Amino acid sequence: MKLAILFWAAALWAQPVKILVAYHSDTGNTAKLAEAVRKGAAEVSGVTVTLKKDADVTDAEIASYDGIAFGAAVQWQSVAADGKRFLDRVAAAIAKLPQRGDGRTAGVFCTAGAVASGKDLARVAMIAEFLAMRFTVVGGVDAEGFGTLGPQATTGPGSKGVDAVAVEEGRAFGERLARLTKQSRSGSVKP
Numbered sequence: 001m002k003l004a005i006l007f008w009a010a011a012l013w014a015q016p017v018k019i020l021v022a023y024h025s026d027t028g029n030t031a032k033l034a035e036a037v038r039k040g041a042a043e044v045s046g047v048t049v050t051l052k053k054d055a056d057v058t059d060a061e062i063a064s065y066d067g068i069a070f071g072a073a074v075q076w077q078s079v080a081a082d083g084k085r086f087l088d089r090v091a092a093a094i095a096k097l098p099q100r101g102d103g104r105t106a107g108v109f110c111t112a113g114a115v116a117s118g119k120d121l122a123r124v125a126m127i128a129e130f131l132a133m134r135f136t137v138v139g140g141v142d143a144e145g146f147g148t149l150g151p152q153a154t155t156g157p158g159s160k161g162v163d164a165v166a167v168e169e170g171r172a173f174g175e176r177l178a179r180l181t182k183q184s185r186s187g188s189v190k191p
Helices: 002-014 029-042 081-095 119-132 164-186
Strands: 017-024 047-053 067-075 105-112 152-154
Touching (some): 017 029, 017 081, 029 047, 029 152, 029 164, 047 164, 067 119, 067 164, 105 119, 105 164, 119 152, 152 164
Parallel strands (some): 017 067, 067 105
16 A cells, blocks of 8 residues: 555656746737746746646646746736636636645736836735635745745836846746745745
8 A cells, every 4th residue: 555655656746847827918018928937937847837828728727737827917006807807717716626726836927017007916916816725826036136926027118118137037937936836746845
């Protein structure tokens, strides 16, 4: 019996960690940041990363991921309505599991047209949803080493848009999410 459990555990541990990077983007800005997150997550060995528009993610596949990074545009000081609908779909899929989001990680990112357009409010709202689903939330790290709610970019007229700084923040966030998801799955979470 013990030998069977060891083989089962070894088989589970050998399976790649699966990360979903999902996003809602009307203008392409959030898609650019999502690609940076995907790139960072793909840098971690033993991790398989899927990048998809939120509308292309099926309800049936949501529960198959060990970690989810989700990004959306900000509209009216909050996450875009289509982004909120995606989070509701994630919640419905996760609610069917006995352990809900326990053992899974999540993180968020966003883009908005102006500096003071609600990016923090949108990310906090998305984080709150993942916390309610019992995910372990992973934040970002800025260029100075401070923790953040997740990557962001200001994309309106006169702004730098999804510039090199935002892309690097997205890449670093993706790598961090994948690394911590892998550690969580193996039971060896370290700072």
